[in-house]
Amino acid sequence: MTSLVTSDGKTQAGRRTSKIAAVWKEYKKCRYLFLLLTPVLIWYAVFAYSPLYGIQLAFKDFRIMDGIWGSPWVGLKHFKFLFLQSPDFFKILGNTVVISIYHIVFGFPAPIILALMINEIRSSKFKKVAQSLTYLPHFFSWVILGGILITLLSPSTGVVNYLITLVGLEPIYFLGDPHYFRFTLVTSAIWKEVGWGTIIYLAALTGVSPDLYEAAVMDGASRWKQTLKITLPSILPVIVLMLILRMGGILDAGFDQILNLYSPATYGVADILDTYVYRVGLQNFQFSLTTAVGLFKNVIAFMLVLFTNYISKKLGQDGLF
Template sequence: MATKPETAGRMPGGMHRGRKEGSRTFRQMWKYKALYLISIPGILYFLIFKYIPLGGSVIAFQDYNIFKGFTGSEWVGFAHFAAMFEHYDFLRILKNTVLIGIYDLVIAFPAPIVLAILLNELRLIVFKRILQTVVYMPHFLSWVVIAGMSVAILSPTTGVLNQFLGFFGIEPLYFLGDNSYIRSVLVGSGMWRDAGYGTILYLAALAGINPELYEAAQMDGANRWKQTLRITLPALIPTIMILFLLHMGKFLDFGFERVWVFLNALNTENGEILDTYIYRAGLLSQQYSYTTAVGIFKSLVGLVLVMVGNYLSKKSTGEGLY
């Protein structure tokens, strides 16, 4: 009489492994339940304010009507994207955004790196802590306060900077009323506000450098400058590359608040960027579909820049976001 195979009645191997994997995952989650619990607010934030609103991107392909909603609005395909590039002001605003983004990348991005290295060289701990607190503080000021301080400093009549220039016989300059200076003001104010706070990650990376490396370099006759070039900067490269790639992802997302508070009728020509344009056209003029198309364009540019930058970074340094 034929006998049944030994495997008869047993659970298939794939299903058995699947249950073991699921059980192991659950045990790991339960082991670190406190960490998962405190991460819930962050997860909810991204779900509610980042991922769920992505569904509204469909209105870029519709002639959206707030009374008809997503389902009742007429589909127009890529008409709004075509109108975006045909708009007489769009290329000028895109140029402003790109130029300000380049200035910010070239001037403001390296500022926290330089500041972190300088702070790391300080040997008097009390003075170092005080200086760190001072350079961190501007980050916690709102852009409205920053703009008010900038107006007071750059005023052509009572501003400190113009009074200083007056000692050298230079005529007062209206920095906030001249297209020639507005980009420098935007980048400079942002650098002053955020450079100190941006040193936190770099200082953490510097704290992880083995002190014996500096001692060995000093014994070999290397001065502080050579130690910085040969030890400090190479140790910072992984952190610099990650933050650089994250910065590239928001290259066209310079920030609405930091620009809007500085804009006026005299500097709009060179100061207006895509974020302020979206506010004017989308909220004030109620062109919701058109400005959604502009927002998608910004996101696609950021995605492409991150992917290209990540590829080049992994090829050159071996470090990347993914």
């Protein structure tokens, strides 16, 4: 069998060998940089990929004494229970989707807007102070922030309700009233993460050429026009990429936040898949059933990432792949 010869006189096999050699040479040149990457790879191997071994629990009746391999295979039994017999699953799934959509609709644009606002600040000192203050809540756990919110929003002693009563309104039980609980979840999540989320967008804004703004000023464009016509289009690829990644976590509605803030009075609007897994899996020891829930979440997340990536590429934007 003869090898095909390309226009430059090399065979396809020869060009493939040359390409592999060039790639290997580049890897060898950057070997110390890849050595720095080793701890990250080990972390992912141990905490992200090795747990995939336990996915088979979703198709078994797990017995601790028998172990994963020794437990009997039951096929789709747990999935049938979730979709056909469980009285709470679809209500919990609905809560998860609704809260996640609120987070995307209101939470996703928030760091973009804040990054644009910080980018317009002319005083470098004030900009640093503003960034530091907005970053700060990210470094506190929801255990701490939950206690702060419970204190601030208390209907009897909280500062927020004290101000509400000053204008003649009735106190609002933000964390105990189902009508206000989701609003409180979303606004507190934005408060905690909006500053941290601006880091990527501020980095993207530094890559926008100043020449574009100078040309826009010469044409008489206002700051608002410059934002719409130059700034946003320039960082749009980053926005699309972050949206694709965000869609992959649409069924992650904020377990640690909800676990620290919800109560039996708000279970009807706050109980999500993650709290269901915690309650049924860890407290009731139904590991196989909750593994099925987790597998369902991951499959949906993977499909949403693929779909969002497909739509972004159809609209002419860069995707993940």
